[in-house]
Amino acid sequence: MEIRFEKREQLKEKPDQTQLGFGKYMTDYMFVMDWEQDRGWYDARIIPHGPIELMPACVTLHYAQETFEGLKAYRRGDGSIQLFRPEMNARRMIDSNKRLCMPEFPEEMFVEAVKALVEVEKDWVPAEPETSLYIRPFMFATESALGVHMASAFKFMVICSPVGAYYAEGINPVKILVEDELVRAVKGGTGYTKCGGNYAASILGQVKAESQGCTQVLWLDGVERRYVEEVGTMNIMFKIEGEIYTAPIEGTVLPGVTRDSIIRILKDWGYKVHETRLSVDDLMKAGHEGRLEEAFGTGTAAVVSPVGEFVYREDSVVVNEFRTGELTRKLYDYLTGIQWGKEEDPYGWTVKVC
Secondary structure (H helix, E strand, C coil): CCCEECCCCCCCCCCCHHHCCCCCCCCCEEEEEEEECCCEEEEEEEEECCCCCCCCCEHHHHHCCEEECCEEEEECCCCCEEEECHHHHHHHHHHHHHHCCCCCCCHHHHHHHHHHHHHHCHHHCCCCCCCEEEEEEEEEECCECCCCCCCCEEEEEEEEEEECCCCCCCCCCEEEEEECCCCCCCCCCCCCCCCHHHHHHHHHHHHHHHHCCCCEEEEECCCCCCEEEEECCEEEEEEECCEEEECCCCCCCCCCHHHHHHHHHHHHCCCCEEECCCEHHHHHHHHHCCCEEEEEEEECCCEEEEEEEEEECCEEEECHHHCCCHHHHHHHHHHHHHHCCCCCCCCCCEEECC
16 A cells, blocks of 8 residues: 655654543644545545544534544564554454445555554654553545435544553542443444444443442443443453353444453463353342452453442442452453563564554
8 A cells, every 4th residue: 555645844742651641642643545436445645633624514424424443552662663453453443334334444454554654653652651552543424415325435544642541540440330221232233333423322321420420331231221231431341250251242242352352361361251141130149249259341442440349220339349350450461461562472463563
């Protein structure tokens, strides 16, 4: 793929790496490529980060024909930079696009675009502990026409942001509200895709959770409102009597890259992993009886995030005395060790950039 480069006149001042937060700062450049029905993908370019010009009747603004991804670039101890399983993000975006009637952005082009932008922005990849360069590929319809239909023009873009911990708590436990009124996804819908509409629909639940002193929402299934599925920004796993339980990928749960990685690691460590439906009643009962030993979310942004308490209706369960569990910490240390190059990568998950 030939990528045109447009140099910025003046580079931005880089932020303090110890005060990054998450998603607050944007790098100097962005990758952009266009698609038209009769032309396919064309004009790959890396240009200065800046505004996007859209017509008021742009299809995305009215009908949300949009998908996105999230991955990271990590600086190793020797100064080199690597990605973590970018091909999985590419494949997931292809699946998301199919569901929303959007063109496929080929896996090879996806990885090449991400690597090219990260190489240009290599000075933005932080080196402080627990920091990384968050990468946001996204695609949206650009056709200007009212009426619900498959659009005839799209734009694929990649932007980057140096980040620290996603949650202010870091690797410390968070308190989660179990939502039994609002619904996130149902089979046949878009729950398994990474599209903006899913997240917009989850905001009310998040606001509700925060009003009750919780950090996140645990969503139940959309039909019976009985089975636990995922947290707003993460997949979730439970260690009950030494075995691991997590919701199955059946069309309502996002097939997380970190989820897949953690399951692979757990099985290699000898744990029995159940990808099965677990009712919230059984979860709370296990908590009250002391059988719920650990709970943790998994996702690109937070990696592994321990859960210290579940609040459900008028009931609540504290997990592991609101302390980070031994397995949770071990998983976090091992997976981030692979990502930052501190551990050997026996799975071939890392991809060197420069």
